[in-house]
Amino acid sequence: MLRNARLFAVLVLSLFMATLSLSVAARAADFAASLEKFAADDFTETAAAVDDIAISGSPNAQKVLEALGNARLFFDPQTKKVYIGETDNSYSDAATGAKVATPPAGLQTVRVNNRLRRNIDMAIGTLTLLSPDAGRRQQAADSIFKSRDAATLPALENALKAEKNAAIARTFTEARAAILLSQPDTPRADMLSAVSVLRGRADIGAIAALRSIPDKADADVKAAANDAVAAIESRLKLISYVQNVWYGLSLGSVLLLAAIGLAITFGVMGVINMAHGEMVMIGAYTTFVVQDLIRTRAPNLFDWSLPIALPLAFLVTGLIGVIIERGIIRFLYGRPLETLLATWGVSLILQQAVRTIFGPNNREVGAPSYMSGAFDFYGLAITWGRMWIIVFTLVVFLTLLAALKWTALGLHMRAVTQNRRMASSMGIRTPWVDALTFGLGSGLAGIAGVALSQIDNVSPNLGQSYIIDSFMVVVFGGVGNLWGTLVSAFALGIANKFLEPLAGAVLAKIFILVLLILFIQKRPRGLFALKGRAVEA
Amino acid sequence: MSSIKIGRRGLLAGIIGGAMMMSAALPAFxxxxxxxxxxxxxxxxxxxxxxxxxxxxxxxxxxxxxxxxxxxxxxxxxxxxxxxxxxxxxxxxxxxxxxxxxxxxxxxxxxxxxxxxxxxxxxxxxxxxxxxxxxxxxxxxxxxxxxxxPNQQAIPAVDYLMSKDGGEVKRWVLAGTDYVYPRTTNKILEAYLKAKGIADADIMINYTPFGQSDWQTIVSDIKKFGSAGKKTAVVSTINGDANVPFYKELANQGIKATDIPVVAFSVGEEELVGVDTSNLVGHLAAWNYFESVxxxxxxxxxxxxxxxxxxxxxxxxxxxxxxxxxxxxxxxxxxxxxxxxxxxxxxxxxxxxxxxxxxxxxxxxxxxxxxxPVMIGEIRKDGQFDVVWKTKDLVPGDAWSDYLDGSKDLEADWVGKKCGNFNTKTNKCGS
Amino acid sequence: MITKYIVSRLDGMGLMFLAVMAVVAVFVPLSNLLLPPTSAFHVPTYLMALIGKYLCYAILAVSLDLVWGYCGILSLGHGAFFALGGYAMGMYLMRQIGTRGVYANPILPDFMVFLNWKELPWFWYGFDMFPFALLMVFLAPGLLAFVFGWLAFRSRVTGVYLSIITQALTYALLLAFFRNDMGFGGNNGLTDFKDILGFNVQAQGTRATLFFLTALSLILAYLLSRWMVTTSFGKIIVAIRDAESRTRFLGFRVEHFKLLVFTVSAAMAGLAGALYVPQVGIINPSEFSPANSIEAVIWVAVGGRGTLVGAAVGAILVNFLKTVFTSGFLAPYWLFLLGAIFVIVTLAVPKGIIGTLNGYYERWRGEDGEARWHRKSADDTTAATSNETGAGAKIHG
Structure with a gap:
């Protein structure tokens, strides 16, 4: 690669400056010839073709490379001709760009591997440095920063001169610095200024670039680089604490989401619902069904799948909850240990039922665009999915609090749980309230399932993995106290995330459990225990 | 009193009799x-x-x-x-x-x-x-x-990643679920990598419990480990169920196969049915068979x-x-x-x-x-694998790893030696 | 004299149970060893192993019934004590393998050799001696139960809270034993046993003896439990179950009584585990899984909580159903059935099979004082528990 660097660089440069000496016809012939290499179905040949196409200067080059990267480039084994599969399912001839009405039968995809994918990214990066689209230029800059490919330097410097957007220009500068640092023959002064540029970037990528300094670089350059690495690392260390808190909040929000329904059924009603986890699972399966229907019927609505699934999951699981309450639990009030056994039985039945209906395998639930990817927040890498789950959890929590406080059902629920007989004699239909309360708890589990489908397996075993944790959260927080549940979920989440780097994921979990057991001895009624006469029977 | 007795005796007799009947009736076919x-x-x-x-x-x-x-x-x-x-x-x-x-x-x-x-x-x-x-x-x-x-899956996979096509990986994360298969495989791989001249500092080993669903910390650790300026890869012996959240977290934190490839030994076509693979394209699996062959x-x-x-x-x-x-x-x-x-x-x-x-x-x-045969496949968008590398010949399975102290002298031969643990040093079975 | 004393402690159901168990204990091994396979009365080894396993579960169920049925402590972690006893026995059996392991290491078990352990961890010392191992079978679960119970009962963790932390206990142990670094063989556990006290564990004679010992242990466990619950001590623990605060106000040190029952029960569960391991041939962390412990609770509920005999019968019955429903065309429906058993038993047969039969029996005999007392205490339980949970229900928001 590097051996050809100069040639490559010159050619790329010349392409962009439109000072080509080759004739258009000759280039077209070269381009067609290099395309033919794709038909060899051999990685080495494909790699050669990528290199050739990158310097061919053909207006079609970028399109071909992108198609290759996205597995939309095909070849006909008979004629050795290469076609591009367009996004609208039509085909065009890769050599000419002309549409092909009926593509030949037996087209095969041109296969790529990771090495090729890197080459393609690099080539496209170089080709799109001057793209009118700012997003693409940023991407190109990022990919060059990662690859530190010296061959792109001339093109990069050229692009840097033309760049108007300050943010992109900075990335270009950083990419340039990274390349300069990795070259042994860079002058010392340039090296030092590159170090300071990267020190300013101050992230993991900068460390990687700073560590790539060749061994024969000057001692003071090395020292400066080491210094910069140390500075960045200490900054990153600080960030990592914040990051741990964030991870803890995120884990806590998952725990809270899984436990919040339980806080209603167990905390408020005193019913131990071991089938709670299965409600979460059914909520996740509802999401799967919704997405499946959307995929086949209305693919453009895919981003709406979660908002559509939420009320559905709430209704489905809420209804199942009401059925369980009317069919089983109402006969068992006042016998909490028996409800535990009965609902455990229900959970086994639901699990195996789902396994029978949907099969034992995981089901695919995709992430809508706003749930995927990450963004950078003052050095913190925050994934969108996790962030929305935290926001969602808090919204659910506050809505629930408000509903309990200000709606008629909430008032009735509180009345019934505080004094059933009194409530009944005030004209509240207590059985009805019981059923609705249990339905509410189950429905909350269902919407938790929608959110959890984004980060976990959607399989019949989904619920089991949350049930014990959920009980711990509710018991730790203090039964009957929603705020306690909130605090305990976040406390457990953050504690877990700080223990994990110290002790490893397995021991961290064991420690948390042991601490919980000991804590319960100290405060048998949880963190925020209810006080007063009502507690001791 | 007596009527109850009969009821109870009937019950116990029924239990044992039923089991016996089952055992007696079935061999008839x-x-x-x-x-x-x-x-x-x-x-x-x-x-x-x-x-x-x-x-x-x-x-x-x-x-x-x-x-x-x-x-x-x-x-x-x-x-x-x-x-x-x-x-x-x-x-x-x-x-x-x-x-x-x-x-x-x-x-x-x-x-x-x-x-x-x-x-x-x-x-x-x-x-x-x-x-x-x-x-x-x-x-x-x-x-x-x-x-x-292990020699028909793990070691060839590592060999591939060390090759030019595999990206000349120099730094290794061995991530697995904490049970015997990952532990042993990682022990073997660790010994193998060290034999190939990889330094201790370039190997990171991480274990997680069964059904691990929160991978944030571990994935960010992997990201950090991969930023040392050397090509890094993850060898995953993560058990089935924990893989989906692991891959989802990888995709969310933006780790692409071109940056840090993950080669998995427990992820196949069935496991990928439940995953949106569009962000996983290029991650690898090592198997002896792929549906796409x-x-x-x-x-x-x-x-x-x-x-x-x-x-x-x-x-x-x-x-x-x-x-x-x-x-x-x-x-x-x-x-x-x-x-x-x-x-x-x-x-x-x-x-x-x-x-x-x-x-x-x-x-x-x-x-x-x-x-x-041993094959390395890269995950495709459709949940299938593209075979990117394959051994020329079939590889014979080796029961006892050559890279573990306890077993390098052992050999299994049920034809000649008539035993499963023949010790080549002592020329005896078992010791 | 002793016989008379024992008989005086038993009811009709108990006598019946002991008689059946004695017959099983003697008949099954003898028929397996002495009768030719062609004989109609021959019990094949397969069936003997199966019944032996059921009987181990029955001991576990009796131990659970002792704490749940009589003392009101619903332990959702009794599987942990069972497994600890099993591990103690398993460690002894591992040490007996000696140089017959695949790596022929005289000290280290196979799983340590291939994971490059250099020396035996300290907690494995002594397990090569049977008396020590036997002691640990009782001591390991007993001690854990003692410490756990001492903490929990002293701070008056009761009812549902106790159930949930026992579940947390077994879950934590499950995770811990899964870890390979713990030195218990990780997920695979301990297996490939050769000898017990010099006898080949797979030999028919050894199997028959183990079966006899298991049946004998069940009888002894039953007698011990029966003795505990029929003495004045038993009256107090029933009082604790029915009205804990009242008993405390009467001047009894409630936590001491609970602690004793809990510890004895745990040791009994440990014995069940120890007998289970050589017969099944493996012990691994899945025995710690919370689901197993909950399943044990349902055995007791099916047979009849607070009847002891019922617990044993329930364990045998449910496991027999499990055997039947996991074969042939019924195979995918086992969980449906198990789930249905949970629901139906709690809803329709809350007293369990033996409890219900006892009810009929007493009605047939005419209600004597004893029966009325039983009924009343059952009502008290309901009232007491409903008070406690009703109180916890209050919204703060």
Whole structure:
């Protein structure tokens, strides 16, 4: 690669400056010839073709490379001709760009591997440095920063001169610095200024670039680089604490989401619902069904799948909850240990039922665009999915609090749980309230399932993995106290995330459990225990 | 008083009598057919993987019967459900052999299930075909291992990543679920990598509990580890269920296969059915079979399988292929000796050859492992794999790893030495 | 004299149970060893192993019934004590393998050799001696139960809270034993046993003896439990179950009584585990899984909580159904059935099989004082528990 660097660089440069000496016809012939290499179905040949196409200067080059990267480039084994599969399912001839009405039968995809994918990214990066689209230029800059490919330097410097957007220009500068640092023959002064540029970037990528300094670089350059690495690392260390808190909040929000329904059924009603986890699972399966229907019927609505699934999951699981309450639990009030056994039985039945209906395998639930990817927040890498789950959890929590406080059902629920007989004699239909309360708890589990489908397996075993944790959260927080549940979920989440780097994921979990057991001895009624006469029977 | 007594006695008698009746009534059918035991979990946590293997066995037996059965008799599948419960595996194995008098058993997925049925197979002298890649360090007379040993999966995968095509990886994350298979595989890989000159500082080992669903910290650690300026790869022995959240977190934190490739040993076509693979393109898996391999025998198999399951989207995977090979080998061995007597079949099996589904001929070795091609596949958008590398020849399975202190001198040879742990230093079996 | 004393402690159901168990204990091993396989009365080894396993579960169920049925402590972690006893026995059996392991290491078990352990961890010392191992079978679960119970009962953790932390206990142990670094063989557990006290564990004679010992242990466990619950001590623990605060106000040190029952029960569960391991041939962390412990609770509920005999019968019955429903065409429906048993028993047969039969029996005999007392205490339980949970229900928000 590097051996050809100069040639490559010159050619790329010349392409962009439109000072080509080759004739258009000759280039077209070269381009067609290099395309033919794709038909060899051999990685080495494909790699050669990528290199050739990158310097061919053909207006079609970028399109071909992108198609290759996205597995939309095909070849006909008979004629050795290469076609591009367009996004609208039509085909065009890769050599000419002309549409092909009926593509030949037996087209095969041109296969790529990771090495090729890197080459393609690099080539496209170089080709799109001057793209009118700012997003693409940023991407190109990022990919060059990662690859530190010296061959792109001339093109990069050229692009840097033309760049108007300050943010992109900075990335270009950083990419340039990274390349300069990795070259042994860079002058010392340039090296030092590159170090300071990267020190300013101050992230993991900068460390990687700073560590790539060749061994024969000057001692003071090395020292400066080491210094910069140390500075960045200490900054990153600080960030990592914040990051741990964030991870803890995120884990806590998952725990809270899984436990919040339980806080209603167990905390408020005193019913131990071991089938709670299965409600979460059914909520996740509802999401799967919704997405499946959307995929086949209305693919453009895919981003709406979660908002559509939420009320559905709430209704489905809420209804199942009401059925369980009317069919089983109402006969068992006042016998909490028996409800535990009965609902455990229900959970086994639901699990195996789902396994029978949907099969034992995981089901695919995709992430809508706003749930995927990450963004950078003052050095913190925050994934969108996790962030929305935290926001969602808090919204659910506050809505629930408000509903309990200000709606008629909430008032009735509180009345019934505080004094059933009194409530009944005030004209509240207590059985009805019981059923609705249990339905509410189950429905909350269902919407938790929608959110959890984004980060976990959607399989019949989904619920089991949350049930014990959920009980711990509710018991730790203090039964009957929603705020306690909130605090305990976040406390457990953050504690877990700080223990994990110290002790490893397995021991961290064991420690948390042991601490919980000991804590319960100290405060048998949880963190925020209810006080007063009502507690001791 | 007396009326109750009768009621109670009736109950107890019924329990024992019922069990006895079951045991007495069932062997009555055994005269007409040759019974084949299928010991895969159909409920519980392992049903996710094992149900498919039960189906493939039913298909194979069905086909064999269409061809006229075996030794002039029809084959009869005896399906039991050990319900992902390890002691129940032992109980069901005993039931299959002692009560149902099966000629051979095809089953188990996890190592612990195999370990729990082992004593039963040894005591009652029957044959188990075990179809899943495992940690090795075992060679038993009654077990035939048709899945990959570590040298048929882990080591070639690492070799590939060290090669130019694989990206010349210099830094390694060995991430696994905390149980015996990942522990052993990682021990072997660690020794192998060190033998290849990789420094301690360039190897990161991480274990997580079963069903780990929160991967934020670990993925960000991997990201950090990968930023040292050397090409980094992750070797994942993460157990089935934990993979989906792991891959989701990788995708969310923006780790692409071109940055830090992940090569997995427990992720195949079946596992990917539940994942949105568009962000995973390029991550790798090492297996001895991929559904995407083009060969006439594989095309035929896939067509038959999809017809049998009446599901045109049903995928195939590596352990299924292992059962296909194992079953065909067993059929050939039985035909060769003209009986299903376990002792004779066990002696006949080494040396038997059967075509694998990727176009080669696999052979049963004297150490009860088989020869297999090793392939590296990259995940495609459609949840299938592109084979990017393949061994030229079939690799013979090695029961005892050459990279572990305890086992490097051991050798399994059930033909010449008649033992599974022959020590080449002391020239003795066992010590 | 002793016989008379024992008989005086038993009811009709108990006598019946003991008689059946004595017959089983003697008949099954003898028929397996002496009768030819062609005989109609021959019990095949397969069946003997199966019944032996059921009987181990029955001991576990009796131990659970002792704490749940008589003392009101619903332990959702009794599987942990069972497994600890099993591990103690398993460690002894591992040490007996000696140089017959695949790596022929005289000291280290196989799983340690291939994971490059250099020396035996300290907690494995002594397990090569049977008396020590036997002691640990009782001591390990007993001690854990003692410490756990001492903490929990002293701070008056009761009812549902106790159930949930016992579940947390077994879950934590499950995770811990899964870890390979703990030195208990990780997920695979301990297996490939050869000898017990010099006898081959797979030999028919050894199996028959183990079966006899298991049946004998069940009888002894039953007698011990029966003795505990029929003495004045038993009256107090029933009083604790029915009205804990009242008993405390009467001047009894409630936590001491609970602690004793809990510890004895745990040791009994440990014995069950120890007998289970050589017969099944493997012990691994899945025995710690919370689902197993909950399943044990349902055995007791099916047979009849607070009847002891019922617990044993329930364990045998449910496990027999499990055997039947996990074979052949019924195979995928086992979980449906198990789930249905949970629901139906709690809803329709809350007293369990034996409890219901006892009810009929007493009605047939005419209600004597004893029966009325039983009924009344049952009503008290309901009232007491409903008070406690009703109180916890209050919304703060």
């Amino acid at each position: 055994a005269q007409e057919t040759i019974k084949v035991g299928i010991l895969h979990s159909l409920s519980g946590t392992m049903a996710i993987s094992e149900t498919t293997l039960k189906d493939v066995m039913l298909m194979l037996i069905d086909e064999q019967n269409k061809k006229g059965g075996l030794l002039g008799k029809k084959l009869e599948a005896v399906v039991v459900d050990p319900a992902s419960n390890w002691p129940l595996f032992a109980e069901k194995a005993r039931e299959l052999i002692a009560q149902q008098k099966v000629a051979a058993v095809f089953g188990c997925w996890t190592s612990v299930s195999r370990k729990s049925v082992l004593p039963v197979f040894k005591e009652l002298n029957n044959i188990l075909f075990y179809p899943v890649q495992y940690e090795g360090e075992e060679s038993e007379r009654n077990v035939f291992y048709t899945g990959a040993a 083009k060969s006439p025998i594989n095309d035929e198999f896939i067509a038959k399988w999809q017809a049998f399951t009446k599901n045109p989207k049903r995928v195939t995977n590596d352990p299924m292929e292992a059962h296909v090979i194992g079953f065909n080998m067993w059929v050939k061995a039985v035909e060769k000796v003209g009986t299903t007597d376990p002792d004779k079949v066990i002696d006949a099996l080494p040396g038997i050859e059967a075509p694998n589904l990727t176009g080669g001929i696999s052979k049963m070795l004297p150490n009860h492992h088989i020869t297999k």
